[in-house]
Amino acid sequence: EVIDIAALTRRVMQRIHAFAEQRDITLEEQLTNNIHIIGDSNLLEQAILALLDNAVKYNKPNGKICVSTSIQHEAVHLKVHDTGIGVSTEHLPHLGERFYRVDKARSRQAGGTGLGLSIARSITVEHGGQLTLVSIPGQGTTATLVLPMARETPLAHKEALPTRTASRN
């Protein structure tokens, strides 16, 4: 199925909106319309929701979350940036592992199983993409979901090309 990544991301942002408001977290977006990917929208929604859920849970009061898209090398980069507590470099490489949680006590308070990121990563990899996390302890975290873009125009466009070339010669 062809998915508009901005539309899909906005749907997920609506789902997290009340939770963010309850914690005094501001949600911002810099999403570009008409970037398409091919995949399963339910699964991708679940992956993005896991990132946004963490960005709220591990944020600070009056914190911010910025969700943005950009294009690099025929892939869309969906970034979820938060101004939260961050993750130290010793924990960071383990975050995609199933059931891995940084601070058991704190995390239990925040609620969770330690599965969200590993599921998000599996879904991303199934879609031919990758999920990376960059973090500065005490300042915030950026999760980046990289997904291959759908080819802009299907067959019709490609078939038109040789004709144009021929007529120019």
Ligand code: ATP
């Ligand atoms: P659940 O998946 O049930 O929501 P969880 O949030 O603990 O539980 P993951 O989403 O897999 O599980 O995250 C694993 C751990 O990574 C978390 O316990 C948390 O310590 C850390 N973490 C994840 N995202 C962030 C973030 N944006 N900022 C700070 N720490 C994070």
